[in-house]
Amino acid sequence: MMLSGRKLLDEVQEQARTLVNRSLDRHIRLAVTGLSRSGKTAFITALVHQLQQLDLTTTLPHWQLVRSGRWLGGRQVPQQYHHIPTFRFDDAKSALLASPPSWPEPTRAVSEIRLELRYRSRHLLRRQLGQSPGSLFLDIVDYPGEWLLDLPLLSLDYRQWSRQVAQQLTEPAVAMLASSWRDAVCQLNAHTPFDEQALAPLVAGYKAWLLACRQQLGLSLIQPGRFVLPGEYDGAPVLQFLPWLAADPDRSPAEGSLYAMLEARYEHYKQHIVKRFYQEHFATFDRQIVLVDCLHTLSAGRTAFDDLERTLSLLLGSFHYGHNNWLRRLFAPRIDKLLFVASKADHVTPEQHAAMQQLLRQLVYGGYGQARFEGIEIQCLAMASLMASRYMSIEWQGRRLPVIQGTDLQGLPVSLFPGEVPCGRPDEGFWQRQRANPEQGFGLVPLRPPLLPAQGPWPHIRLDSALEFLLGDKMK
Numbered sequence: 001m002m003l004s005g006r007k008l009l010d011e012v013q014e015q016a017r018t019l020v021n022r023s024l025d026r027h028i029r030l031a032v033t034g035l036s037r038s039g040k041t042a043f044i045t046a047l048v049h050q051l052q053q054l055d056l057t058t059t060l061p062h063w064q065l066v067r068s069g070r071w072l073g074g075r076q077v078p079q080q081y082h083h084i085p086t087f088r089f090d091d092a093k094s095a096l097l098a099s100p101p102s103w104p105e106p107t108r109a110v111s112e113i114r115l116e117l118r119y120r121s122r123h124l125l126r127r128q129l130g131q132s133p134g135s136l137f138l139d140i141v142d143y144p145g146e147w148l149l150d151l152p153l154l155s156l157d158y159r160q161w162s163r164q165v166a167q168q169l170t171e172p173a174v175a176m177l178a179s180s181w182r183d184a185v186c187q188l189n190a191h192t193p194f195d196e197q198a199l200a201p202l203v204a205g206y207k208a209w210l211l212a213c214r215q216q217l218g219l220s221l222i223q224p225g226r227f228v229l230p231g232e233y234d235g236a237p238v239l240q241f242l243p244w245l246a247a248d249p250d251r252s253p254a255e256g257s258l259y260a261m262l263e264a265r266y267e268h269y270k271q272h273i274v275k276r277f278y279q280e281h282f283a284t285f286d287r288q289i290v291l292v293d294c295l296h297t298l299s300a301g302r303t304a305f306d307d308l309e310r311t312l313s314l315l316l317g318s319f320h321y322g323h324n325n326w327l328r329r330l331f332a333p334r335i336d337k338l339l340f341v342a343s344k345a346d347h348v349t350p351e352q353h354a355a356m357q358q359l360l361r362q363l364v365y366g367g368y369g370q371a372r373f374e375g376i377e378i379q380c381l382a383m384a385s386l387m388a389s390r391y392m393s394i395e396w397q398g399r400r401l402p403v404i405q406g407t408d409l410q411g412l413p414v415s416l417f418p419g420e421v422p423c424g425r426p427d428e429g430f431w432q433r434q435r436a437n438p439e440q441g442f443g444l445v446p447l448r449p450p451l452l453p454a455q456g457p458w459p460h461i462r463l464d465s466a467l468e469f470l471l472g473d474k475m476k
């Protein structure tokens with residue numbers, strides 16, 4: 001049958017449209033990663049709010065798309081996976097807008113949100129096909145930072161992981177907190193028959209130690225993550241194991257022995273909890289942002305700083321950007337851009353931001369080098385998703401000092417001279433000054449969120465630079 005000229009034209013146009021949609025990557029899955037309390041949920045909330053504003057010109061000037069007047073608007077649309085809870089944007093926003101305002105709750109489970117972003121396309125083919133405005137679908141995943149720390153476990157067997165914990169315990173401050181369970185665990189015999197009742201108090205001691213390391217020493221390497229935040233596995237036997245700190249077994253432990261059971265539970269944890277979680281939520285991300293709260297770690301002291309450095313290196317090592325190993329097959333990464341963010345930059349005065357970025361660059365140096373080697377584009381930024389402070393300068397002992405002013409969580413006004421952020425790994429002098437003046441720490445006084453308008457734009461630091469880097473090339 002002969003097609004009429006009009007029909008033929010329609011068909012050709014439809015085929016061309018399909019081709020354009022395929023070639024124009026209209027979908028991005030953004031992995032927002034970071035250790036617990038690094039600012040992931042605040043970032044997602046601020047991002048979603050900003051992207052739902054129609055007029056961004058005044059607040060996001062460093063985002064090219066906005067500057068060139070091509071931004072049309074953003075809205076939340078139904079997400080791809082129906083079985084995953086939706087990110088509770090309205091709850092987070094209500095908390096920020098409440099009187100008094102408060103930060104969103106710590107995250108206890110995974111959730112997702114999908115946005116459709118509309119813009120006027122510069123793409124010639126798309127314009128000719130009548131497809132300007134263009135749409136980009138952005139998927140964002142939020143999850144508890146505690147679970148990120150499980151990722152490096154995937155490349156450790158039970159014996160290797162146990163050695164890593166034994167190494168952590170060589171730090172005196174860390175060992176001191178383990179006194180309630182460590183001696184008993186060091187005395188265990190690999191071949192004794194497994195006894196759930198006898199194991200329970202030891203595991204409870206181990207879990208309490210993990211929490212104490214985080215709360216009292218500000219440590220980041222808290223593994224396994226589900227031991228401090230079990231989610232749906234609360235009470236399951238798979239969360240009842242601990243590292244082997246006694247002598248290694250002299251012969252292969254029989255089935256039903258203590259060692260065999262601990263090892264089996266560890267492996268089950270890796271295969272059925274960790275691997276499944278990452279397969280389900282992280283397998284297909286295209287871009288990644290890694291938030292790091294450098295300032296809080298500087299305040300927490302040297303042990304915490306060293307621990308953060310080690311933790312980041314373990315984490316970035318396990319992403320193995322572009323590497324052809326089994327982790328790569330797990331993630332099938334298409335990731336081509338990686339943004340490292342030193343979060344909560346509103347806790348220091350602006351002239352410190354360059355040092356903050358430098359410090360972050362040093363902290364993530366290992367992963368940075370690896371990713372760049374694989375051709376992934378990388379950037380480091382000092383950013384605040386929500387700016388909770390104002391900058392001032394005050395007269396003090398005949399000098400002008402830059403300070404930040406804000407409100408603490410109790411509602412009292414605070415003026416802080418945060419001091420100078422070291423550009424790299426701090427020297428001994430820095431830690432000594434820190435010990436002498438503990439109240440001077442960066443980010444030690446958490447700030448209450450600022451008073452925000454329900455509809456208008458929200459104050460931030462470099463959120464627009466982050467958007468330019470993460471989305472700019474996909475919205476041409």
Ligand SMILES: Nc1nc2c(ncn2[C@@H]2O[C@H](COP(=O)(O)OP(=O)(O)OP(=O)(O)O)[C@@H](O)[C@H]2O)c(=O)[nH]1
Nearest residue numbers: 036037038039040041042103106107145384385386
């Ligand atoms: N001043 C300031 N504080 C921030 C900012 N972002 C986060 N915070 C602070 O950091 C805390 C943790 O932020 P969240 O966004 O909940 O961190 P998270 O990474 O989602 O934490 P988990 O869900 O526990 O993994 C907040 O309660 C605030 O006190 C920011 O941009 N500026």
Ligand SMILES: [Mg+2]
Nearest residue numbers: 040041106107
């Ligand atoms: Mg969170």
